[in-house]
Amino acid sequence: MEPILEVKNLTRNFGGLAAVSNVSMQIMPGELIGLIGPNGAGKTTLFNLLTGVYEPSEGLIEMQVDGKPKQIGGMKPYKITNLGVARTFQNIRLFKSMTVLENVEVAMQRNIQYGTMSAILRLPKFYSEERWIKEKAIEYLKDVGLYQKRNELATNLPYGEQRRLEIARALAIQPKILYLDEPAAGMNPQETADLTKLIHEIREKYHLTIILIEHDMSLVMNICERIYVLDYGKMIANGNPEEIKNNEFVIKAYLGEEI
Numbered sequence: 001m002e003p004i005l006e007v008k009n010l011t012r013n014f015g016g017l018a019a020v021s022n023v024s025m026q027i028m029p030g031e032l033i034g035l036i037g038p039n040g041a042g043k044t045t046l047f048n049l050l051t052g053v054y055e056p057s058e059g060l061i062e063m064q065v066d067g068k069p070k071q072i073g074g075m076k077p078y079k080i081t082n083l084g085v086a087r088t089f090q091n092i093r094l095f096k097s098m099t100v101l102e103n104v105e106v107a108m109q110r111n112i113q114y115g116t117m118s119a120i121l122r123l124p125k126f127y128s129e130e131r132w133i134k135e136k137a138i139e140y141l142k143d144v145g146l147y148q149k150r151n152e153l154a155t156n157l158p159y160g161e162q163r164r165l166e167i168a169r170a171l172a173i174q175p176k177i178l179y180l181d182e183p184a185a186g187m188n189p190q191e192t193a194d195l196t197k198l199i200h201e202i203r204e205k206y207h208l209t210i211i212l213i214e215h216d217m218s219l220v221m222n223i224c225e226r227i228y229v230l231d232y233g234k235m236i237a238n239g240n241p242e243e244i245k246n247n248e249f250v251i252k253a254y255l256g257e258e259i
């Protein structure tokens with residue numbers, strides 16, 4: 001099997017600072033990967049490179065598209081989205097004055113505008129685009145457990161549910177790869193446990209490859225099969241949770257912190 005994503009010697013400089021420095025990664029389809037590292041290690045910058053927000057200073061990002069590797073480093077974000085890449089953000093980005101359902105519908109409409117939903121072309125004529133969007137949006141809301149709240153304003157949802165809504169919006173892109181930036185931030189232990197279950201469920205149902213940045217180590221160690229560790233822009237380790245917990249470079253990088 002070929003990797004769905006391969007990062008080769010990726011570097012991003014900001015002035016004199018290499019926020020991401022000579023990073024390489026190989027991600028297989030269906031993997032659930034953790035990306036960890038102390039504050040300022042370069043995790044968000046790496047996500048921004050992978051999703052087209054930043055252009056690489058050096059290096060390649062190759063994604064498997066139609067059976068061959070395509071260089072996506074430096075492509076516009078919407079083009080990368082089109083290839084089946086979705087993300088959620090550290091600071092939640094919902095349309096707060098829209099309902100929960102409308103938030104997902106809007107994400108789907110955008111996707112259609114960009115022409116990625118070829119499925120819609122195969123619909124019978126009487127089956128309107130609008131109806132199809134609504135049905136799919138409802139399905140995503142059911143997936144994340146927000147169906148009962150579909151008519152509430154997004155802004156009125158508790159924090160943990162807003163994060164779930166972000167995941168529903170990301171699913172509306174119909175992604176192959178899903179990046180989650182600190183999905184458990186601000187969640188209580190019960191919400192975090194529910195989120196863990198949700199991440200597993202959506203991975204199975206939609207055959208996703210998931211890469212998540214997370215400071216909650218118990219979550220990372222619990223659900224990730226493999227973990228990459230960044231420190232000062234460099235990838236210092238890569239392995240399964242047990243290997244990472246016992247890695248001397250990782251222990252040093254997190255000195256004084258609980259791993």
Ligand SMILES: Nc1ncnc2c1ncn2[C@@H]1O[C@H](COP(=O)(O)OP(=O)(O)OP(=O)(O)O)[C@@H](O)[C@H]1O
Pocket residue numbers: 014017019037038039040041042043044045046
């Ligand atoms: N647009 C930018 N311009 C200049 N410096 C930047 C920019 N974005 C990030 N940096 C710097 O790059 C380094 C890595 O930052 P980044 O936000 O990627 O780290 P992080 O691992 O996501 O941190 P955290 O866990 O605190 O979110 C930091 O030193 C940061 O100040």
